Amino acid sequence: MRISVLGAGSWGTTMAALLSKRHDTLVWAREPGLAEEISDKHHNGLFLPGHTLPDTLRATGDLVEATERAQVLVIGIPTHAFRAVLDGIRDHVPPWIPVVSLAKGLEQGSHLRMTQVVEQVLPGHPPAALTGPNLAKEILSGKAAATVIATENATVAKTLQEILQRGLLRVYTNGDVAGCELGGALKNVIAIAAGMAEGLAVGDNTRAAVITRGLAELTQLGVAMGGRAATFAGLTGLGDLMATCLSQQSRNRHVGEELGKGRALPDILDEMVMVAEGVRTTQVAVELGDRLGLELPICRTIGRVLDGEMTAKEAYAGLRNIPAGEEAGPW
Numbered sequence: 001m002r003i004s005v006l007g008a009g010s011w012g013t014t015m016a017a018l019l020s021k022r023h024d025t026l027v028w029a030r031e032p033g034l035a036e037e038i039s040d041k042h043h044n045g046l047f048l049p050g051h052t053l054p055d056t057l058r059a060t061g062d063l064v065e066a067t068e069r070a071q072v073l074v075i076g077i078p079t080h081a082f083r084a085v086l087d088g089i090r091d092h093v094p095p096w097i098p099v100v101s102l103a104k105g106l107e108q109g110s111h112l113r114m115t116q117v118v119e120q121v122l123p124g125h126p127p128a129a130l131t132g133p134n135l136a137k138e139i140l141s142g143k144a145a146a147t148v149i150a151t152e153n154a155t156v157a158k159t160l161q162e163i164l165q166r167g168l169l170r171v172y173t174n175g176d177v178a179g180c181e182l183g184g185a186l187k188n189v190i191a192i193a194a195g196m197a198e199g200l201a202v203g204d205n206t207r208a209a210v211i212t213r214g215l216a217e218l219t220q221l222g223v224a225m226g227g228r229a230a231t232f233a234g235l236t237g238l239g240d241l242m243a244t245c246l247s248q249q250s251r252n253r254h255v256g257e258e259l260g261k262g263r264a265l266p267d268i269l270d271e272m273v274m275v276a277e278g279v280r281t282t283q284v285a286v287e288l289g290d291r292l293g294l295e296l297p298i299c300r301t302i303g304r305v306l307d308g309e310m311t312a313k314e315a316y317a318g319l320r321n322i323p324a325g326e327e328a329g330p331w
C-alpha cells in the first residue's frame with residue numbers, strides 16, 4: 001500500500017514512521033531541509049529531537065509528488081492550515097482514495113470539523129479521522145496505545161483499521177465521526193484548564209473537578225453538534241482528555257500551566273515550535289456555545305484568560321462562584 005502523510009510535524013512524522021514499517025510510506029515536509037534530514041539522517045530535529053526514525057521512512061519537500069502517488073492520504077496539518085493545504089492539492093489527489101485527518105480542532109470561522117473540510121474540498125473521497133489518547137513521542141518510543149479510526153462507511157473503516165493496525169497500536173473503529181472528532185478537538189480546551197490548575201498549584205481535587213466538569217461540558221456541546229453521548233466516555237473523549245490533561249508532554253496542558261504561573265500568552269506561544277490547537281479551538285467552542293445557547297462555563301472562562309480579560313488566578317476564583325446545581329451531566 002502506498003501511503004502519503006502530509007505534514008512532518010511531531011504527529012505526522014510519528015504516524016509515517018509507524019506506517020513505513022508495513023507500507024511504502026512518504027511524508028511531505030514543508031520546512032526547508034527537513035525532508036533530507038528525515039530520509040538521509042533518519043531524524044526530525046525540529047519536531048522530534050532525540051528520536052531516531054526508521055530507515056524505511058522516506059520524505060519529500062514536493063507536495064504534489066507526495067499527493068499523486070498516494071493510495072491513502074493522511075493529513076497531519078494543524079487546523080489553521082488544513083484547508084489551505086487541501087486547496088493546494090485538490091487537482092492532484094488520485095480518484096476515490098480515502099483521506100484521513102490527524103488534526104484535533106475545529107476550523108475558525110466555519111466551525112467545521114476536519115472531515116467536513118475534506119468533504120468540501122475533496123468531494124468523493126471517503127473522509128476519516130484518526131483520534132484518541134495518542135501522545136506522539138510515547139508512540140514513537142514504542143509504547144503501546146489505543147486509537148480510533150472514525151469514518152461512516154464500515155468497509156472503509158475496516159480497510160483503514162487493517163492498514164493502520166500495528167502490534168503496539170490498537171486501532172478501533174467508530175462510525176460516530178462527529179463525536180470522535182469533537183472529543184479530540186474540545187479536550188484541548190479542558191487540557192488548558194487542567195494545566196492552569198497545575199500552574200496555580202490549586203491541588204489535585206480541584207484539578208479532578210475541572211477535568212470531570214470539563215468532560216460534562218464537552219459532552220454537552222458535542223451532543224448538541226450531533227455526536228453520540230457514549231462516544232465522549234470512550235477513547236476519543238474521556239481517554240484523550242485523561243492523556244492530555246495529565247501528561248507533561250501535552251502542549252495544550254503546557255500552555256495552561258504557564259498561564260497559571262502568570263505568564264502572558266504571546267510569550268508562551270512565541271517560545272513553542274509546536275502547535276497547541278486548544279488556543280484557537282477555545283474561541284470556536286465559545287462561538288458554538290453562543291449559537292447553541294449553551295452555558296459552557298469552563299470554555300468561556302478559558303476564553304477570557306486567553307483573550308487577556310482575566311488572569312488564570314481570577315479564572316479559578318470565578319469558577320468557584322458558579323452555582324453548583326445538580327450533578328447529573330448532559331448525558
Ligand SMILES: NC(=O)C1=CN([C@@H]2O[C@H](COP(=O)(O)OP(=O)(O)OC[C@H]3O[C@@H](n4cnc5c(N)ncnc54)[C@H](O)[C@@H]3O)[C@@H](O)[C@H]2O)C=CC1
Pocket residue numbers: 007008009010011012013029030031047076077078079080081085102103104105134135136137273274275277
Ligand atoms: N503531537 C501529538 O502528540 C498529536 C497531535 N495531534 C494533532 O495533529 C495535528 C498536527 O499536530 P503536530 O504534528 O503535533 O503539530 P506540530 O506543531 O508538531 O507540526 C505541525 C505541522 O504542520 C505543518 N504546518 C504548520 N503550519 C502550516 C502551514 N501554514 N501550511 C502547511 N503546513 C503547516 C508544519 O510544517 C508541521 O509539519 C494537530 O491538529 C494536533 O492536535 C493529534 C494527536 C497527537
Ligand SMILES: O=C(CO)COP(=O)(O)O
Pocket residue numbers: 104132133134135136188191240243244249250251252253275276277
Ligand atoms: O492530542 C494529543 C494526545 O492525544 C496531543 O495533545 P497536545 O496537542 O496537547 O500535545
